[in-house]
Amino acid sequence: MLTFLLGRLLTVVLPTLFGVSLLVFSVMRLIPGDFVDILIGVGPDVSQAQRDQIARSYGLDQPLPVQYLRWLGNTLQGDLGRSLQSGRPVRAEIAARVPVTLELAALATLFSLVVALPAGLLSAVRRNGVVDVVARFVALIGLSIPNFLLGTLLILFIALRWPVLPTNGFVPLSEGLWPNLRSLILPSISLGALLAAAVMRMTRSALLEELGREYLTVARAKGLAGRAVVLGHAFRNALIPVVTVVGIQTGYLLGGTVIVEQLFAIPGIGRLALDAVLARDYPLVQGTTLFVAAVFVLVNLLTDLIYSLIDPRVRTS
Amino acid sequence: MTAHDGRAPADAAPANLLRSRRRGLLPTVEHLARHNLAGLIAGAVVLAIILAAAAAPLLAPAAPNLMTPTSRLLPPGEAGPLGTDFFGRDLLSRILYGARISLLVGGVSVLASAVVGTLLGLIAGYLGHWPEYLVMRLTDTLFAFPAVLLAILVVSVVGAGFTSVVIAVAVVYTPIFARVVRGPTLAIKQGDYVQAAVAAGATAGRVMLRHVLPNVAASILVQLALSLSGAIVLEAALSFLGLGAVPPTPSLGSMLSENRTYMELAPWTILYPGLALGLLVLAINVFGDAIRDLLDPRLRAEA
Numbered sequence: 054m055l056t057f058l059l060g061r062l063l064t065v066v067l068p069t070l071f072g073v074s075l076l077v078f079s080v081m082r083l084i085p086g087d088f089v090d091i092l093i094g095v096g097p098d099v100s101q102a103q104r105d106q107i108a109r110s111y112g113l114d115q116p117l118p119v120q121y122l123r124w125l126g127n128t129l130q131g132d133l134g135r136s137l138q139s140g141r142p143v144r145a146e147i148a149a150r151v152p153v154t155l156e157l158a159a160l161a162t163l164f165s166l167v168v169a170l171p172a173g174l175l176s177a178v179r180r181n182g183v184v185d186v187v188a189r190f191v192a193l194i195g196l197s198i199p200n201f202l203l204g205t206l207l208i209l210f211i212a213l214r215w216p217v218l219p220t221n222g223f224v225p226l227s228e229g230l231w232p233n234l235r236s237l238i239l240p241s242i243s244l245g246a247l248l249a250a251a252v253m254r255m256t257r258s259a260l261l262e263e264l265g266r267e268y269l270t271v272a273r274a275k276g277l278a279g280r281a282v283v284l285g286h287a288f289r290n291a292l293i294p295v296v297t298v299v300g301i302q303t304g305y306l307l308g309g310t311v312i313v314e315q316l317f318a319i320p321g322i323g324r325l326a327l328d329a330v331l332a333r334d335y336p337l338v339q340g341t342t343l344f345v346a347a348v349f350v351l352v353n354l355l356t357d358l359i360y361s362l363i364d365p366r367v368r369t370s
Numbered sequence: 371m372t373a374h375d376g377r378a379p380a381d382a383a384p385a386n387l388l389r390s391r392r393r394g395l396l397p398t399v400e401h402l403a404r405h406n407l408a409g410l411i412a413g414a415v416v417l418a419i420i421l422a423a424a425a426a427p428l429l430a431p432a433a434p435n436l437m438t439p440t441s442r443l444l445p446p447g448e449a450g451p452l453g454t455d456f457f458g459r460d461l462l463s464r465i466l467y468g469a470r471i472s473l474l475v476g477g478v479s480v481l482a483s484a485v486v487g488t489l490l491g492l493i494a495g496y497l498g499h500w501p502e503y504l505v506m507r508l509t510d511t512l513f514a515f516p517a518v519l520l521a522i523l524v525v526s527v528v529g530a531g532f533t534s535v536v537i538a539v540a541v542v543y544t545p546i547f548a549r550v551v552r553g554p555t556l557a558i559k560q561g562d563y564v565q566a567a568v569a570a571g572a573t574a575g576r577v578m579l580r581h582v583l584p585n586v587a588a589s590i591l592v593q594l595a596l597s598l599s600g601a602i603v604l605e606a607a608l609s610f611l612g613l614g615a616v617p618p619t620p621s622l623g624s625m626l627s628e629n630r631t632y633m634e635l636a637p638w639t640i641l642y643p644g645l646a647l648g649l650l651v652l653a654i655n656v657f658g659d660a661i662r663d664l665l666d667p668r669l670r671a672e673a
Binding site: 065068069070072073075076077080083084193194196197198199201202205206208209213304305307308309311312315326327330331333338342345346349350 | 508510512514518522523603610612627633637640641648
């Protein structure tokens with residue numbers, strides 16, 4: 054197990070994180086215009102001497118590899134620079150937003166599992182029945198509808214008609230559980246619909262495969278009731294591929310948060326990244342993208358890990 | 371397909387599929403009608419949308435950016451078949467031109483990523499060694515960013531607008547094609563005919579393009595179909611976020627965000643562009659699945 058983990062770390066995770074850091078660093082140097090201008094922003098009249106001093110203080114007079122290594126060193130120590138807009142450390146800005154996005158992503162995952170697992174189970178057990186046909190159709194729509202369209206429709210048809218659910222805005226948990234949950238229900242559905250559709254499909258097809266296996270015949274033959282066979286044997290095994298889907302898609306949830314947080318005006322990481330791009334706050338762009346990519350890579354590693362725990366064959370291959 | 375944006379590579383189609391299953395257009399339609407009616411209908415819908423978008427200048431009742439202050443936010447029927455938006459612009463015209471942008475940006479960017487990704491995949495799979503290592507680490511790196519975030523990062527470098535969106539979407543989809551092509555290439559280069567070509571003195575470039583490429587064409591085609599809808603959604607998402615089409619250019623994504631302010635007053639300004647986008651993506655998805663099943667029955671989803 055440990056060798057598997059170490060192997061993944063050395064061959065995939067570290068090179069990828071290195072590539073990510075290199076990419077984010079170069080992107081910031083590729084931006085049109087002089088980096089000093091960007092740091093100063095529009096407005097103040099700055100003499101050449103002052104410009105040189107700024108360039109020196111940011112290490113911009115050094116060769117690029119040196120600049121990269123310095124930046125990497127700072128980043129690894131958790132120093133991501135300061136936001137050009139607020140002047141606050143980028144790390145603090147990110148830390149303030151993480152819990153919001155985390156809650157949104159967790160609720161979206163919860164929503165999709167609560168909807169998709171029973172739907173997939175019923176679909177497979179009553180194959181081609183009413184539930185199956187409806188669930189498959191809904192899943193197809195769920196896979197095709199962009200999250201910002203679904204969110205807009207939810208606002209139009211639910212929030213505007215049923216004021217219990219707000220059209221936008223976020224209420225922190227400190228102001229009460231229900232107001233907090235209420236403000237995240239529609240965003241979670243918009244974000245989780247796709248995951249729900251993917252999980253439903255995977256549960257269904259994995260369960261159908263398991264239901265056709267011989268060990269189920271054995272289980273039935275020894276007298277187990279139908280329900281016990283399906284739930285106790287087939288469903289448990291069918292969950293193995295479902296775990297992977299959830300893992301992979303949880304990474305994609307992170308990308309979805311950019312849009313959903315913007316649509317519902319939720320102050321999470323995604324919105325922070327987008328605002329940073331729109332305001333050309335480059336240290337913040339750098340910090341947020343680096344953070345999200347790192348989380349994405351770690352979630353994938355975690356998925357591999359869980360998968361290898363459930364299915365030992367993965368470790369040897 | 372599990373990934374919403376078509377970024378997860380489709381399993382590789384076996385070699386020689388295009389060749390062994392080649393048939394005419396009519397037999398293909400007949401086959402679809404018998405085995406996959408939904409796929410056939412989806413194909414017809416895609417075709418109809420492409421035709422309507424191409425013929426937008428002929429079909430549109432008005433110029434898409436023509437503002438008529440006297441007819442603001444008029445419901446469908448009162449002014450134009452689908453009503454007007456806040457600036458008195460005809461909604462149907464904007465949707466037709468918007469679909470044009472969706473298809474154009476989606477199509478061009480996916481084609482670009484297919485060309486670049488295929489070359490990278492061929493090089494990685496055929497040459498092996500350090501080129502392969504470099505390409506694979508590059509794809510890993512690009513895969514480490516959620517699609518929307520990567521696209522936003524690219525747009526932040528090249529600026530907003532039509533070309534930037536094409537570049538951004540192409541960057542997002544390039545690694546998928548590299549992955550999809552590399553896998554089969556590894557197997558194909560072991561084939562006798564490839565060995566024979568090498569023995570006959572063919573250069574690496576010639577072997578890749580003349581002998582390997584035709585055999586991965588089926589996988590590339592399938593991935594093209596699967597990626598197109600994701601690319602269209604990504605364009606719409608960027609425009610929705612204000613990073614894509616520059617106003618007043620009509621884009622289905624930007625229409626959804628522009629008209630949000632008035633959606634209580636004029637729901638049609640949201641509903642029709644949304645319906646158009648949803649229908650386009652749904653039809654391409656179903657049609658893409660049909661193409662995959664047609665080219666490689668092994669991958670057919672459990673029905």
